[in-house]
Amino acid sequence: MNKIKNHVLKILLGCLSISSASVIASPSISSLSTAQIPTVLLTNPGTLLSLQPQPTDLFSNASQRFLMTYRSRGIQSEPIVASGFILLPKGKAPKGGWPILAWAHGTTGVADTCAPSSDYVDGPVHAYQQVVAKPLNAWLARGYAVVAPDYQGLGTPGEHPYMNAQSQLHTVVDAVRAIHLLKPNQLSKNWFVMGHSQGGAASLAVAAYGQKDAPELNLRGAIALAPGGYQYQGIAEYVVNNPEPDKSVAAFFPIVLLGAEAADPNLAPENLISPDMEKILNTARSRCLSELQSNLTEPPKSVFKPNANLNPLIHYLKKQSIENMIPTVPVMLVQGEKDHLVDSRGTYAYYQQICTAQKPIKFHSIKDGDHRDSLKQSEFLIGDFINSVEKGKVTNLCSKK
Known part of the structure; x- marks a missing residue:
C-alpha cells in the first residue's frame, strides 16, 4: 500500500506546475486553508506545495507530524519538488517561537522507496529511522521544531544526485523556509542543522553556505555526525586499486555512481563498469542500501572495464x-x-583543517564507536553544544589526539 501511495504521489507531483497558483493542502491546516497562493510566492524556494498529517509513531516527543512537499532548487538552482517531514514539539511555542533543527539523514539509497518521509514498519529504511528517532526526540524535548528533507529525487520526480553538495544545501535550506509557512507566528528564525554520514556532509555544506543562501534566517551552528565525503574521490581510487572489493563496498559503490550520473549524465556508469558490476548497479536503481547489503551474496569479480577513463568521475567526486x-x-x-x-x-x-583556519569547531571522538554510535550518542551531546553556541564559547583551539 505504501508503495502505491508513493507512486500516486510521484504522478501527482509530476503533473504539478511550479508556476501554478494552486496548492494541494490539507483542509485541516489553517495556515494553508486558502485555495489560492499568489503566483509570485510559488516561485520562491521553500514554498509549501502539499501537507499531510501523519502519525507521530517513533517520535514520542512530537505533538504533530506532517509529510510535506515543497519547492526547492536542484544542482543548477533549477526549480524542483522535494519532500520531507515536519515534527512539532509538545506544548505552547515560547515567545519568539520554537527554534528549528534541520535534520539531514544518512545514506539510504537512490530509489524513491528510500525516502525517510515515507518510512513504514519493516520498510527498507525503518531500522535506520528507529535509530534516528532518539536524537530527534531529544531536540523535540528541548523545544525545537524539526524539519527533515529527503533530498532531491528521493520520493519525488527526478534522480537523486547522491552527495552533491549544492543539491543537498538547497534541499535543507529550503525545507527550513518551508516549515515557517506551516506555523509562521510560532517559529523562530534561529536554526541548527545536524546530519549523519551523507547528512553529515550536507550539514557541513550548510555550515559553509547556508547563511549566505538564506540570509533571512539565522543559522546558529551545525553538527556533523560521522560525515562522509572527506577526499570523496578516494572511494573510486580505492576500487581501482582493489578490483575485487568486499561486499560492503560493492553494495555501496553503485549509489556513488548513480548519484554522479544524476548530477551529470555524461558520467554514465555503464560506460565505466564491468558486466558483473552492472547487475548490482541496476538493482541499486530500485532498491535501498539496506536491501543491497542483505541481498548481495558475493562481490563482483571486477568493478570497472579495462582502461575505463575515470578522470571525469574522479574530478566530479573531488568537487x-x-x-x-x-x-x-x-x-x-x-x-x-x-x-x-x-x-x-x-x-x-577535516577538523584540523578547519581548526587551523581559525573557525570555531569542536571534535568529539567516541572510543570504540562504530558508524551509528555517533548518531546514537548525539542526543547526549547537543545540550552542551547549543549552550556553547548561545554563550559564544565554541573554541577554535586545535587539539591533539
Whole structure:
C-alpha cells in the first residue's frame, strides 16, 4: 500500500506546475486553508506545495507530524519538488517561537522507496529511522521544531544526485523556509542543522553556505555526525586499486555512481563498469542500501572495464569533498573511532583543517564507536553544544589526539 501511495504521489507531483497558483493542502491546516497562493510566492524556494498529517509513531516527543512537499532548487538552482517531514514539539511555542533543527539523514539509497518521509514498519529504511528517532526526540524535548528533507529525487520526480553538495544545501535550506509557512507566528528564525554520514556532509555544506543562501534566517551552528565525503574521490581510487572489493563496498559503490550520473549524465556508469558490476548497479536503481547489503551474496569479480577513463568521475567526486566546505558558523564533529564506513582519520583531518583556519569547531571522538554510535550518542551531546553556541564559547583551539 505504501508503495502505491508513493507512486500516486510521484504522478501527482509530476503533473504539478511550479508556476501554478494552486496548492494541494490539507483542509485541516489553517495556515494553508486558502485555495489560492499568489503566483509570485510559488516561485520562491521553500514554498509549501502539499501537507499531510501523519502519525507521530517513533517520535514520542512530537505533538504533530506532517509529510510535506515543497519547492526547492536542484544542482543548477533549477526549480524542483522535494519532500520531507515536519515534527512539532509538545506544548505552547515560547515567545519568539520554537527554534528549528534541520535534520539531514544518512545514506539510504537512490530509489524513491528510500525516502525517510515515507518510512513504514519493516520498510527498507525503518531500522535506520528507529535509530534516528532518539536524537530527534531529544531536540523535540528541548523545544525545537524539526524539519527533515529527503533530498532531491528521493520520493519525488527526478534522480537523486547522491552527495552533491549544492543539491543537498538547497534541499535543507529550503525545507527550513518551508516549515515557517506551516506555523509562521510560532517559529523562530534561529536554526541548527545536524546530519549523519551523507547528512553529515550536507550539514557541513550548510555550515559553509547556508547563511549566505538564506540570509533571512539565522543559522546558529551545525553538527556533523560521522560525515562522509572527506577526499570523496578516494572511494573510486580505492576500487581501482582493489578490483575485487568486499561486499560492503560493492553494495555501496553503485549509489556513488548513480548519484554522479544524476548530477551529470555524461558520467554514465555503464560506460565505466564491468558486466558483473552492472547487475548490482541496476538493482541499486530500485532498491535501498539496506536491501543491497542483505541481498548481495558475493562481490563482483571486477568493478570497472579495462582502461575505463575515470578522470571525469574522479574530478566530479573531488568537487563534492567536504574539505571544500569552510564553515561560517560553529561546528561540532562527532566520530566513532572504529567506524568502518567513514574513516575517523579523515574526519579528524577535516577538523584540523578547519581548526587551523581559525573557525570555531569542536571534535568529539567516541572510543570504540562504530558508524551509528555517533548518531546514537548525539542526543547526549547537543545540550552542551547549543549552550556553547548561545554563550559564544565554541573554541577554535586545535587539539591533539
